[in-house]
Amino acid sequence: MDHKNKGYEYEKIAEKYLMENNFIVKHKNFLCRLGEIDIIAEKDGVTHFIEVKGRINTKNGYPREAVTPYKQRRIISAAKYYLMQIGRDDIFCQFDVVEIIKEENSINIVENAFWLSS
Numbered sequence: 001m002d003h004k005n006k007g008y009e010y011e012k013i014a015e016k017y018l019m020e021n022n023f024i025v026k027h028k029n030f031l032c033r034l035g036e037i038d039i040i041a042e043k044d045g046v047t048h049f050i051e052v053k054g055r056i057n058t059k060n061g062y063p064r065e066a067v068t069p070y071k072q073r074r075i076i077s078a079a080k081y082y083l084m085q086i087g088r089d090d091i092f093c094q095f096d097v098v099e100i101i102k103e104e105n106s107i108n109i110v111e112n113a114f115w116l117s118s
Contacts, residue, residue, distance in 0.1 A: 010054035011038055014098040017107045023048065032081050035074030039098075040082065047093040049079045051113075054100035063099035064110050072114045079116070 023041040030037040039050040053063035097113040
């Protein structure tokens with residue numbers, strides 16, 4: 001399976017998990033010239049910008065470790081653009097990472113994995 005298809009597989013797993021945990025998925029694969037957001041979801045009045053990362057195992061580290069500062073900046077830029085597009089820069093939001101480890105059959109939400117800086 002190629003890299004892109006693996007990504008879609010992990011995103012489907014994450015979406016199902018989020019819905020089972022009372023998240024309302026608003027958008028998937030939001031793309032703009034500034035970056036991409038895998039999943040935009042809402043729970044308890046909070047908008048969650050979610051990056052999905054998966055690995056077969058943790059031999060080379062945890063999936064969350066692949067969300068580098070560069071990737072974080074791209075996600076934050078895309079989130080700011082999204083908020084501007086919907087005319088809602090006043091809502092409370094956070095940036096999370098859903099990490100999936102196939103061999104362990106585990107899914108973990110790393111809440112507030114990084115922050116929006118002004």
